[in-house]
Amino acid sequence: MKIKPIHIFIVLSLSFLIYSFSIYIHPIYAKPEANINIEKAISGRLVWQKYNCQSCHQFYGLGGYLGTDLTNIYSAKNKGEAVIKAVILTGNDAMPAYHLSENELTDLMEFFKQTNQSGRADYNNFTIYNNGMIERK
């Protein structure tokens, strides 16, 4: 049988589709730290998405740039759970008050706790090279 361009197209498209969906079937999860309640952290991520926190805030430097990067907010100096909760509930100059339930707040804190343990995102510690590579100092 002569191979036609349409055959190549179908094979490539199907390969992409199978590979793409296999990622969803066998997701790669980083092993969480022992002190993290992963179910709560997942719910916390959904709270983050529900209230569109990414519109203003970043994780690992990605997101909106009106607010601060929250990757390591959980362990930041003079911050911690109580301050984060207070800012969410009362707002500040740029941020409106968000009326989260107690459960949503607890889940969100677990999510922050988990992201905090996943790495440091302070770009002051990064060196950007001319070829686009980024390395930690």
Added chain:
Amino acid sequence: MIKQINFGKLFFAFALLLLLAGIVFGLLASYVYINPKFLKDSLGFSALRPLHVSLVVFWIILGATASVISGMQLINPNAFSSKTVALQLALWMIAIIGIVIGYFNQEFGGREYWEFNPIWALPIAISWLLFLYNFLKTALKIKNWPVYIWMWMTGIIFFLFTFIENYYDDK
């Protein structure tokens, strides 16, 4: 009468309107950086940003759709069904108007850049399938496909892949 409508131009006009709206919301959002209290307790930056991004993304998608439809008109104006192209545009309009109203009513949330209520994904998906149908009606009448026809088909099919992927729920 519907046969005489230049759908390529109509899609372009709608796409340009979205670009204009996208620029307006982008400017409003950028003003928040100067005056953080601007619209803070009404629309808010959290709605302005996705409004700007969504409308600009729609401009890019519909601008490309307009280009393909214009190309299809040049290749063979009678090959595709004008009624389904009209329906395709109408579905896009319904979805985008619904999405914008949703942002104004604070009915949104979820993945960055694609935060609108999932119900609006339905007219977009149907509209895209109609686009594929009309594209194939035109393309299958061509014997040896030039490279741009392959590129159009790849774009149309792979948009569907990435679009469906957004609504995969692993819970």
